[in-house]
Amino acid sequence: MSSLSQESSSTPETNVKRAKRGVPEGLWQRCPGCQAVIFRKQAEELLGVCPECGYHWYISAKQRIEQVLDEGTFEEWDAEIMPTDPLEFKDKKPYAERLKAEQKRTGLNDAALTGTGMIRARRVVICVTDSAFIMGSMGSVVGERLTRAIERATKQNLALIVISGSGGGARMHEGILSLMQMAKVTAALAKYDEAGGLFISVLTNPTMGGVAASFASLGDLIFAEPQALIGFAGPRTIKATIGIELPEGFQTSEFLLEHGFVDRIVSRDKLKSEIARSIDYCGK
Amino acid sequence: MSTTTYLNFEEPLEELANQIAELEAAKDDSPEGHEQLRQKKRELVDKTKEIYSNLSEWETVEVARHQQRPQSADYLNLVFDEFVELHGDRKFGDDRALRTGFAKLDSQKIMFIGHFKGRDLKERSEAYFGCAHPEGYRKAIEKMEMAAKYNIPVVAFIDTPGAYPGLGAEERGQAMAIADSMFVMSRLKTPVISVVIGEGGSGGALGIGLGDRVAMLQHSYYSVISPEGCAGILWKSHIHKEKAAKALKFTSKYLPKFGVVDDVIEEPLGGAHRDRHQMAARLKMYLMKTIKELQAKDIDTLVEERYQKFRKMGVYLEEAVAAEAAE
Numbered sequence: 346m347s348s349l350s351q352e353s354s355s356t357p358e359t360n361v362k363r364a365k366r367g368v369p370e371g372l373w374q375r376c377p378g379c380q381a382v383i384f385r386k387q388a389e390e391l392l393g394v395c396p397e398c399g400y401h402w403y404i405s406a407k408q409r410i411e412q413v414l415d416e417g418t419f420e421e422w423d424a425e426i427m428p429t430d431p432l433e434f435k436d437k438k439p440y441a442e443r444l445k446a447e448q449k450r451t452g453l454n455d456a457a458l459t460g461t462g463m464i465r466a467r468r469v470v471i472c473v474t475d476s477a478f479i480m481g482s483m484g485s486v487v488g489e490r491l492t493r494a495i496e497r498a499t500k501q502n503l504a505l506i507v508i509s510g511s512g513g514g515a516r517m518h519e520g521i522l523s524l525m526q527m528a529k530v531t532a533a534l535a536k537y538d539e540a541g542g543l544f545i546s547v548l549t550n551p552t553m554g555g556v557a558a559s560f561a562s563l564g565d566l567i568f569a570e571p572q573a574l575i576g577f578a579g580p581r582t583i584k585a586t587i588g589i590e591l592p593e594g595f596q597t598s599e600f601l602l603e604h605g606f607v608d609r610i611v612s613r614d615k616l617k618s619e620i621a622r623s624i625d626y627c628g629k
Numbered sequence: 630m631s632t633t634t635y636l637n638f639e640e641p642l643e644e645l646a647n648q649i650a651e652l653e654a655a656k657d658d659s660p661e662g663h664e665q666l667r668q669k670k671r672e673l674v675d676k677t678k679e680i681y682s683n684l685s686e687w688e689t690v691e692v693a694r695h696q697q698r699p700q701s702a703d704y705l706n707l708v709f710d711e712f713v714e715l716h717g718d719r720k721f722g723d724d725r726a727l728r729t730g731f732a733k734l735d736s737q738k739i740m741f742i743g744h745f746k747g748r749d750l751k752e753r754s755e756a757y758f759g760c761a762h763p764e765g766y767r768k769a770i771e772k773m774e775m776a777a778k779y780n781i782p783v784v785a786f787i788d789t790p791g792a793y794p795g796l797g798a799e800e801r802g803q804a805m806a807i808a809d810s811m812f813v814m815s816r817l818k819t820p821v822i823s824v825v826i827g828e829g830g831s832g833g834a835l836g837i838g839l840g841d842r843v844a845m846l847q848h849s850y851y852s853v854i855s856p857e858g859c860a861g862i863l864w865k866s867h868i869h870k871e872k873a874a875k876a877l878k879f880t881s882k883y884l885p886k887f888g889v890v891d892d893v894i895e896e897p898l899g900g901a902h903r904d905r906h907q908m909a910a911r912l913k914m915y916l917m918k919t920i921k922e923l924q925a926k927d928i929d930t931l932v933e934e935r936y937q938k939f940r941k942m943g944v945y946l947e948e949a950v951a952a953e954a955a956e
Contacts, residue, residue, distance in 0.1 A: 431887070431944035432878050436863035478833040492940065515831070515853050517863065520877045520890050524831060524853040530840050532815035532939050539816070555853075557804035558792075558832045563812055565838060577803035577832070578794030582858075586794050596799060606802050616718030 376400055377571070392588045392613045401550065401570045401613055405451075406458045406475035409508050409549075414462035414471065421460040423493055428455050428486045432520050440518040443479070445452055451477045455486035456511070459494040465621040467629075470498035476551065480511025483556055488526025491560065495533040499540045501625050504629040506620060508547040509561040512574075514554020528557035534563050543629040548575050548598065548607070550626070566623055568611040569598035633903060636691050636884040638680065642899075645673040677899045684848065686874035690856060693827045697902040699909070701728070701786045704785030704826065705911030708916070709734055712741060718767035721801060725875055726756045726789070726821070727765030727837070729772040731781075740776035742769045742837050746827075760793035763806035765838050768915030770813050773821075782820040782920050783819075785837040790855060799903050807836040814839035815939070816932055820923035822916060824894070825849045825857035831880075842919050844892040845881050846908070848900050851877035851890065888942055892919075 374385045379399025387396055392412050393404040404412070410419050434440040448454050456478035461470050472494050474481045491507070498505040515523040534544065546564025548557075550573035558577055569575060576596035584591060594600050601607045611619045635643040652666045684692065692698070705712045714730035716723040725745065725797035732741040769785075776783050792803055814821060814837070822842035829851030845851055859873035860866060884890035894915050897904035923931060 362920075425948045427946040427948075428759070429944060429946045432876065434876050436873075436876065466678040476888065485945045489943050489945055517854050517859050517877070519944070520853050521851060521879060521884060522887055522943055525837055525889055525939065526812055527808075527835060528815070528939045529942055531811040531838070532936050535812050535815045538812075554833055554857065558807040558836075559811065560808070562802075562808040575804075576799050577792065582794045583796065583799070587796065590797070595796070604800050604802070606805055608699065 346445045374402075376433035377402065388531060394613055399612070401475065403510075405477060406453065406473040406508075406510070409473050409510075410458060410460075410462070410471065412613065413506070413508070413620065414464060414629050415466065418462040419471075420462065421458060422497070423459060423490045424454070426489055428484060430518075431485070431522060432518070433450070434518045435519070436518075443518070451475065453491075454578070455484070456513075457483075457487040457490050459490040461497075464506070464617060464624070467504065467621060467624050468521065469504045469506050469620075470494050470501075471506045471508075473513045474556065476510040476512050476549075477519050479516060479518070480513025480553075481509075481511035481556070482516035482523070482528050483511065483530075483559075484523045484527060486518040487516075488523075488529050491526075491530045492533045495530065495537050498542055499533075499537045502540070502542070503539065503546065504543045504624050504627075506545050506547065507560055507564070508549060509552045509556055510549045511556035511561070512551035512553050514556050514558075517549075527555050530560045531563065533537055534560060540566075543624065543627045545623060547602075547611070547620075548618065549573050551575070553577070553579060562606075565627075566608050567606065568609050568616070568619065569601060569607045570616075571598055571610055571612055573598045573627050575601055634695070634697055636688070636689075636695065638684075638688050640655060641676050642680065645669060645676060649673065653811050669922045673896070681848075681899055684880075685855065685871070686850070686877070686880055687871040689848050689850055689880045690828075690874055692900045692902075693850050693900050695900065696748075698827055699901050699905040700746050700748075700788060701826070702745060702747075704786065704909055704912060705732065705741070705743075705847065707905060708744060708913045709739075711739070711904055715772055716768075717771075718764045719771055720764070720767055722762075724762050724765030724768055726759050726793070727761040727769060729768055732784070734784075734913065734920070735919065737920060738781050739920070740772055740783045741782050741786070742772060742783060743826075744788040744833075744837075746788060757793050759789040761789065761833060761836075762793050762795075762798045763801045763803050765878060766792075766806035766810040767768065769837055770810050773813060773817055773819075777817050777819040780819055782822070782923065783817065784916060784920075785821065787823060787825045787829050787834045787851075788827040789830045789833045790828050791830035792836065810836045811839055815936065818928050818932060819933060820920060820926075821935070822919055822923070824912070824916075825851045825890075826912075838941065841923050841931060841937070841938075842891045843889070844894055844915065844919075845884065845890050846894050846901060846912075847881050847896040849881065850879045851884060852877050887944075892927040 376395040379398035381397040393402040429440045459472040548569040699934035710733040747753035747756040821840040856870040856874040860869040881893040897907040901908040
């Protein structure tokens with residue numbers, strides 16, 4: 346499950362080249378969408394969207410929270426939950442070391458930020474996964490943070506926003522425990538649903554594997570950023586299984602919209618107001 | 630026994646079996662002859678015990694995938710008194726990798742949901758080698774909801790390498806179908822038992838895996854990813870599947886410790902394929918006993934306990950900080 350996505354996001358497939366690890370430092374940046382050389386400041390002012398082609402670049406979970414929430418309203422939850430290595434997993438590198446390296450590189454202690462804040466003065470619970478941290482994959486920490494956030498949203502009767510950027514699906518390094526996070530988070534969402542909660546799921550590039558096959562697909566409303574890679578199995582796995590070239594635009598947001606799995610494709614600059622409007626429609 | 634297909638690591642067993650066959654063919658009626666045959670048979674049992682009590686993770690995968698390992702279709706004959714298949718997801722089609730229907734366990738009515746793999750090539754390709762499409766999970770949802778309506782317990786047999794990775798599956802929302810199935814299962818108002826009978830391949834397995842009790846047969850495996858898939862990503866080649874299998878700790882030796890599997894059902898000596906009748910009998914006993922236990926609970930308690938069971942899964946560190954400000 347994790348496979349699928351890891352490979353897919355580390356190797357750009359389909360029609361558009363995708364940014365691997367976001368915007369590198371430097372004054373200029375080549376757009377992964379159109380290859381144009383863009384003045385970085387300009388793209389940043391556009392929330393990380395290419396001014397030439399509209400391609401949505403990688404942005405971090407922290408930047409997403411800044412973009413979506415009213416300034417200074419974010420209060421982080423459960424930052425003290427830290428990942429560990431229950432399987433004593435070792436591939437080419439021990440997982441424990443990989444965690445440390447990823448923490449140092451990203452400034453995150455795992456792949457999800459959760460908490461509460463305001464969207465145009467409406468209090469919400471917000472969870473964001475960051476594809477820079479082990480492909481945004483879900484292990485025990487991501488699962489636990491999300492579950493606690495959902496349980497608090499249930500208790501406090503708040504709208505729930507989850508922005509997914511997870512190419513890695515369920516995290517292999519924590520084995521079956523990662524797979525079970527899909528069940529855990531899903532079960533919490535079922536309770537939230539029963540209590541009448543409003544869940545808006547926002548899919549960004551990439552949302553694959555076990556994340557796509559659990560919370561990301563369970564929104565009362567599902568929004569997707571343009572041109573994001575979204576699916577269950579990674580393009581390479583599918584190609585290897587069926588042995589034919591994949592059609593252009595396969596597993597993109599637009600493809601999902603066309604096939605009826607996404608409510609709206611929402612560009613980054615409109616996301617905040619679209620969320621606020623939906624909350625109002627649902628009276629939350 | 631005689632028609633068993635031997636796995637690589639079973640070479641000593643094959644040798645012993647051949648020796649026994651030769652001795653039997655020789656029909657030596659002398660006391661020495663009898664003694665020699667008894668001796669060899671004892672050796673075979675001992676060697677089988679030795680090998681099967683020390684299976685590596687990869688060898689377990691080979692047993693779980695053994696072409697003669699009993700499948701859902703076999704257990705439907707051996708464990709249940711009848712199977713009334715209910716086809717179709719009422720939306721698109723009738724998945725052949727995931728089949729559903731009424732079944733009887735003595736007098737106990739149940740809703741059966743299970744992966745089908747097939748034996749010969751025709752059956753196997755019809756069932757996509759046990760890899761379900763979204764229709765399979767949507768069919769499971771339909772039938773589970775129906776079962777809950779009439780208070781029929783659900784028994785789910787998991788035996789899949791994974792959900793099918795293909796064009797149609799993606800176009801028809803594989804990820805959504807699996808998510809929806811878990812969502813429904815997590816709050817289904819009837820007892821649910823999930824049993825991994827062979828391969829428990831990631832999301833495709835978990836899609837029917839949210840049971841009040843989750844059991845696995847001793848030599849089955851249940852994993853976040855196939856050993857080949859994991860090796861391909863982390864070691865950059867499928868060749869390292871044995872290392873990946875070891876690292877993933879997905880056998881019945883580990884999963885109860887992680888709190889993921891409630892019960893391990895012991896297999897006959899040398900694996901379920903060596904004595905499917907005995908395996909079926911043990912499986913039947915387990916199901917009857919467990920259904921009774923679950924039926925004794927008030928339904929809301931049952932559903933809440935199911936929630937709490939999955940709620941506890943996961944291992945992380947948490948400093949004892951009074952950071953419960955959010956509450």
